[in-house]
Amino acid sequence: MQEKSILDIISPIMAGPSSSHTAGAVRIGLLIRNIFAQEIKRVKIILYNSYAQTGTGHGTDKGIIAGLLGFSVDSTKIKDIFNSIEATKIKYTFEYQDSFTRHPNAVDFIIEGTSQTMEISAQSVGGGEVQVTKINDIDVNINAKSDTIIITLCDKPGAISQITDIIQKNNINIASLNCNRKTKGQNATCLISVDGVINQAVIEEIKQKTNPAFIRYVKKLFQ
């Protein structure tokens, strides 16, 4: 278990009323925004279970849109986000569903940008902490507690050590490394969490040397 900080107990400073349903929703939005990394044109948001049932009253819908637009959890804009100029830039629709196979606070996104479409699933797991659980068809676990590289590679021997070499060469410590692939020889997705910050040049180097199908550098949302 990750060590708790006193700052986790006496914060976040946030727009109310609920850490999981409001602050968590904003963080999910922010995380999705970082993963999508392109201007969002259109987004369909499917809220499940508790998020669907009590989400409107907790401003879950407002929080998600505010996050997608880049507002932080303590923004006073969240309350009136639907009436803001910023919100007119995105076409959004909400759907509400019940599913006992999904987390109580689960949400799916189908996002269209200028040149890409993505399906991303996330959930709010309590106390404002969040997880992205699926990107397109790939199971992931991104909690935004440290900076993370998400990379999808052709599954061939040595690809991972190539990446870790580049990271190590830049004197950055890897906090955790998870790789997942559906079948042998198919694409594998790796999540590499690091202590500290990676600069864009390092990401570019990884891109050039490994030619990934997908790569994102997602910054942490927590202090």
Add this chain to the structure above:
Amino acid sequence: MTIKTFEELKKSCTKNNLKIYEIAQIEESEVFDITVEEFRFKVEKTIQAMKEAIKNGLNSTALTNGKMGGFDCAKQLEYYKHHHSIFNKLFEKIICYALATSEENARMGRIAACPTAGACGIVPSCLISIFEEYDIDKEKQINSLITAGMIGKIIASKVATAGAIGGCQAECGTASAMAASAAAYLFDSDIDTIINAAALSLKNILGLTCDPVRGFVEVPCIKRNPFLAVHALVAFEMAQAGIISIIPADEVVDAMEQTGALMSSALKESSQAGLAKTKTAIIMEKACFTKKYYSEFKD
């Protein structure tokens, strides 16, 4: 190894001859790789946010998001314009500040979750009322919130402070223990008294369920905040007098964890029982709380 129990906290304070806040800020800077100054600056920012939330809440009568509250702080303020509390000015402030913060939270205003958003009025109302009435300087204000945070962290290392897991005892109960201990710090109590204040406060709130009407952080949450704030100060005053919790603080936390686990999930933030399924709650749920309905409460 970080401190996980009250027993360890006491040992560490006694052995090193340090206050709780000193132990806490050293630990934070070591574990999270920030300087003590940076840490204290963040705590100060939280105090600022708490003060702003109180100010905003005191000046607003806007309805809450779920339309079941937002008018009670104004009522209380109006009452104190014409009547004095049977206690004192501090008591008046605590009730008003707790209502102000909780209502502001339910309006989607900016608050500091402490430890959660639903319990956000308890620690600030106790501490900031004491800051004002006893003219506490800035450094000591920061020390007191660090003390509160350390108490909360120890409890949270055993019990998740989420209503869905531990019931309201884990949210408002933890907040109340944090406030009781921080108040004891502000009045220069020794380590035993500070820990005992937390134990007394927690012990008296075991079993408190989380049954919010229509799933909103409004009924009973808003009014529960001033109750639990006053509750914290009762624990503080008894601890100051030397009254001791027969069950030590760590064991009270164990009892809280067990009580939370045994509590039916119908009473843990799922709105399937208790107040959430009373006749009135069901009518409100069905009517989606029409304007007529809330105006009856308001007047």
